[in-house]
Structure formats: structure tokens, C-alpha cells
Amino acid sequence: MEWVNTQKSKNKIVLGINIHIILLKKSEGTTANDLVQVLAETITKLHQDNPQLSFIFLPHDRRKINGVNDDILSKKVMKNIPSEVALFCFKIPFPCLAREIKAIVKHISKFLQFFF
Numbered sequence: 001m002e003w004v005n006t007q008k009s010k011n012k013i014v015l016g017i018n019i020h021i022i023l024l025k026k027s028e029g030t031t032a033n034d035l036v037q038v039l040a041e042t043i044t045k046l047h048q049d050n051p052q053l054s055f056i057f058l059p060h061d062r063r064k065i066n067g068v069n070d071d072i073l074s075k076k077v078m079k080n081i082p083s084e085v086a087l088f089c090f091k092i093p094f095p096c097l098a099r100e101i102k103a104i105v106k107h108i109s110k111f112l113q114f115f116f
Contacts, residue, residue: 003090004056004107012054012088014108017043019057019073021065032068032076039073040080047085056108057091060101070094 007014019039021032047053057078059070068076071094078089092104 001104001107004104007054007088008107008109011052013050013052013110014054014056015046015110016105016108017055017057017074019059019070019077021061021068021070021073022063032066032073036073036076036080039077043077043089044081044085047088054088055090056104057089058101058104059091059094060096060098062095 004014017039019035043055047055057074059074061070063069064072071091074091074094078086078091081089092100
């Protein structure tokens with residue numbers, strides 16, 4: 001929550017990101033690496049178009065599909081974002097409780113869910 005408040009004090013728009021790994025198995029032909037690449041490119045483009053954006057990753061699902069879960073994907077996406085954009089990204093500690101996610105979501109500007 002402290003990171004969100006710091007970003008907001010800098011007049012940043014905080015976007016929450018939730019990656020649904022469970023849906024990866026429903027996207028025939030899409031790999032975890034495909035997902036990471038698309039998300040990293042999307043976040044980079046969004047930030048380039050609007051430098052006021054900051055991004056908070058909200059991994060919450062422990063289930064693994066092909067060896068990855070929400071947390072692993074979030075870490076991989078953050079590693080694939082250019083350093084100048086990664087400065088405006090944060091991943092909450094994992095695992096976390098649903099009530100912790102709900103408390104954070106109340107304070108962010110927008111919430112994005114990625115379904116593939």
C-alpha cells in the first residue's frame with residue numbers, strides 16, 4: 001500500500017495488473033513466453049504514451065500451469081520491461097490473501113485483467 005500511496009503523491013495513475021495464468025491453458029498455441037512478451041510490450045507502450053502511469057502487479061493464484069503461476073509470470077514480465085519503465089512497476093509480495101488484494105485495489109486508479 002505504501003508504494004501505491006507514494007506513486008499517487010507523485011500524481012501518478014496507478015494501474016493494477018492481474019494476469020490469469022489459469023486461462024493460458026484455454027488459449028491454444030499461446031505459451032507463457034508469448035504472454036510475457038505481449039504484456040511487457042503492452043506495458044512499455046502504455047508508459048511511453050503516458051509517463052504518468054505506474055503499474056502494480058497483483059499475483060494471487062498459486063496454481064501452476066506448465067510450471068508457471070501468476071507470480072512467476074509477473075516476475076518474468078517485469079524482467080522484460082525496459083529499466084526506465086520498470087522503475088514505475090511494483091509486484092506485491094506473494095502469496096497474499098484475497099483481503100489484501102481487495103484493500104490495494106480500493107486505492108489504485110484502474111485495474112486491468114489480462115485474459116488470453
